[in-house]
Amino acid sequence: MFAGPLDESIIKRAREAGLLDLKIHQLRDYTHDRHKTVDDRPFGGGPGMLLKPEPLFEAIEDLRRKSTRVILLSPAGRKFDQAIARELAGQKHLLLVTGHYEGFDERVREKLADDELSIGDYVLTNGALPAMVVIDAVTRLLPGVLGDDESSRDESFSAGLLEYPQYTRPAEFRGMKVPGMLLSGNHAEIKKWRAEQAKLRTKWQRPDLLK
Ligand code: 4FV
Numbered sequence: 001m002f003a004g005p006l007d008e009s010i011i012k013r014a015r016e017a018g019l020l021d022l023k024i025h026q027l028r029d030y031t032h033d034r035h036k037t038v039d040d041r042p043f044g045g046g047p048g049m050l051l052k053p054e055p056l057f058e059a060i061e062d063l064r065r066k067s068t069r070v071i072l073l074s075p076a077g078r079k080f081d082q083a084i085a086r087e088l089a090g091q092k093h094l095l096l097v098t099g100h101y102e103g104f105d106e107r108v109r110e111k112l113a114d115d116e117l118s119i120g121d122y123v124l125t126n127g128a129l130p131a132m133v134v135i136d137a138v139t140r141l142l143p144g145v146l147g148d149d150e151s152s153r154d155e156s157f158s159a160g161l162l163e164y165p166q167y168t169r170p171a172e173f174r175g176m177k178v179p180g181m182l183l184s185g186n187h188a189e190i191k192k193w194r195a196e197q198a199k200l201r202t203k204w205q206r207p208d209l210l211k
Pocket of ligand 1: 074100101102103122125127130
């Protein structure tokens with residue numbers, strides 16, 4: 001699952017530049033039975049399978065260092081957002097534990113997790129996608145990853161607001177004109193107009209952000 005999304009564009013460049021050291025670990029390497037078993041049926045019955053505690057405890061205890069933040073990805077986690085992405089970008093080592101099947105044995109959550117994140121209130125087939133989302137959002141905030149022209153300075157959520165409307169050439173398309181303010185060259189006025197637009201759009205589309 002991880003081959004592809006993290007081997008392209010900005011994330012790929014960050015890895016090649018040594019700004020991000022990303023390793024994917026095979027949980028089955030932390031099993032000792034012939035079938036390399038990582039899952040089993042839930043006690044008390046119920047559908048599906050659960051990730052067993054032993055391989056996860058061995059893997060996390062093997063990979064965890066003093067500065068490590070062990071983060072479970074699951075629908076039960078706190079909602080991941082830009083503020084958390086900024087927080088995680090300041091950490092030295094993140095160990096992301098991706099869910100699979102119906103989830104984890106509860107003892108993993110109780111004993112090993114420093115944090116638990118959800119990327120949204122919906123259920124995915126596995127935790128790899130949430131992990132990629134977190135890796136992508138955090139990596140682009142690492143110093144040196146985004147070039148000047150790709151700055152993360154005044155983008156959506158940077159000031160807790162949605163981004164202001166943006167336009168590029170042509171100045172008129174099918175009778176739709178770019179707002180004159182943006183063609184004025186008056187940067188102080190443009191900055192004010194953009195701040196206004198960001199507030200207006202947030203008020204309309206995401207009033208919860210203003211609260
Ligand atoms: C999920 C989420 C998520 C639940 C069962 C993986 C799936 C399967 N993770 N935010 N939403 N995980 O749906 O983080 O194991």
